[in-house]
Amino acid sequence: MEPRDIDGDLTEILIDQEQIRARLAEMCRSIEIDYADKDVLLVGVLKGAVMVMADLARELTLPITMDWMAVSSYGSGTSSSGVVRILKDLDTDLTGRHVLIVEDIIDSGLTLSWLLANLKSRGPASVEVCALLRKPEAATVDIDVKYVGFDIPNKFVVGYGLDYAEKYRNLRSVGILAPHVYS
Ligand SMILES: O=P(O)(O)OC[C@H]1O[C@H](OP(=O)(O)OP(=O)(O)O)[C@H](O)[C@@H]1O
Ligand code: HPA
Numbered sequence: 001m002e003p004r005d006i007d008g009d010l011t012e013i014l015i016d017q018e019q020i021r022a023r024l025a026e027m028c029r030s031i032e033i034d035y036a037d038k039d040v041l042l043v044g045v046l047k048g049a050v051m052v053m054a055d056l057a058r059e060l061t062l063p064i065t066m067d068w069m070a071v072s073s074y075g076s077g078t079s080s081s082g083v084v085r086i087l088k089d090l091d092t093d094l095t096g097r098h099v100l101i102v103e104d105i106i107d108s109g110l111t112l113s114w115l116l117a118n119l120k121s122r123g124p125a126s127v128e129v130c131a132l133l134r135k136p137e138a139a140t141v142d143i144d145v146k147y148v149g150f151d152i153p154n155k156f157v158v159g160y161g162l163d164y165a166e167k168y169r170n171l172r173s174v175g176i177l178a179p180h181v182y183s
């Protein structure tokens with residue numbers, strides 16, 4: 001059951017709980033092969049990636065460490081401002097580390113392209129990206145993403161960590177937000 005006050009706020013459920021679980025498990029099997037002999041540092045991008053990170057980390061059979069970064073480019077709107085701010089930096093020194101950025105969504109790609117440049121400048125051994133969702137039609141920059149869960153249409157989605165004005169993050173599924181909620 002989803003929370004009681006969302007009736008009518010979603011036009012449709014795009015990806016349900018079981019589809020998310022199954023796809024994350026597949027992605028973990030690929031990550032386990034690729035990082036079999038490496039220590040991986042998962043870098044979760046707050047706040048949206050909290051659910052992906054929690055489920056991915058528990059599904060992985062690799063020894064991992066986790067750290068978090070908080071950046072914001074959306075504020076309370078439905079489109080990226082393009083201006084990325086660090087709200088919380090990593091606690092970990094990235095020198096020589098194998099970094100896997102964990103994201104909920106790649107939309108315009110602006111957040112991730114900024115983040116990749118920022119983390120690569122810190123001397124890591126490698127930096128790759130794992131994102132649950134990607135909107136190919138919304139891309140404004142070309143980014144090489146190693147692990148992607150689902151390519152989705154260019155609609156504003158919420159749930160499973162994704163918010164609109166900080167709401168809906170606790171939905172178990174990913175759904176399309178009804179335009180009447182934000183227009
Ligand atoms: O590809 P882009 O167009 O840059 O959009 C993707 C980014 O936007 C969202 O974060 P947001 O800034 O809303 O912060 P939040 O995770 O706290 O919701 C999302 O979690 C990604 O980090
Ligand atoms: O479609 C979206 N929904 C919620 N947050 C987002 N941040 C980027 N794109 C989205």
Ligand SMILES: [Mg+2]
Nearest residue numbers: 048074162163
């Ligand atoms: Mg957001």
